[in-house]
Amino acid sequence: MSRTSVKDASSIPCKIRLLSREITACSARLLEPLDLTPSQSEFLYHLTHGQTSPSQIARMMGIDASNLSRMIRQFEERGLVKRKADEENRTRVALVPTAAGRAMAVDSDPHAELIHRAVDEALSDAEVRSLLRSIRKLSEALGGLGAEDMPKPAKRRRR
Numbered sequence: 036m037s038r039t040s041v042k043d044a045s046s047i048p049c050k051i052r053l054l055s056r057e058i059t060a061c062s063a064r065l066l067e068p069l070d071l072t073p074s075q076s077e078f079l080y081h082l083t084h085g086q087t088s089p090s091q092i093a094r095m096m097g098i099d100a101s102n103l104s105r106m107i108r109q110f111e112e113r114g115l116v117k118r119k120a121d122e123e124n125r126t127r128v129a130l131v132p133t134a135a136g137r138a139m140a141v142d143s144d145p146h147a148e149l150i151h152r153a154v155d156e157a158l159s160d161a162e163v164r165s166l167l168r169s170i171r172k173l174s175e176a177l178g179g180l181g182a183e184d185m186p187k188p189a190k191r192r193r194r
Contacts, residue, residue, distance in 0.1 A: 065146035
């Protein structure tokens, strides 16, 4: 089955969704030799850059607690992360990367650099500023939409 390309998509939301998928697929190709998914690489990034709270990491990644919990278990099984009591609040869990986890994070960082460089080479500074403004506007416009904004379904006639 052939995929629709971004240039062939019919609407801006479709183009954005397809571009997001292309970025994820590119990340997956680059991370494949490390046996990491893009989400796992993002988790390692947050973990090795000062975030130790599972709830903070989940919020930053935009995933729910059950998905993060599954990822943490996988990383524990691979020896990449450990859980310990949070020193500031002993009732909370803190995540700590192991030496292997820190090494894996260092190994996975170049994939993000390659993607950033590709974007930097494709867009001028003015285009980047314009794109960032557009992303912010779209985020604000979409952020307030909810189920209550949907039109009520038409009543169906009984036969």
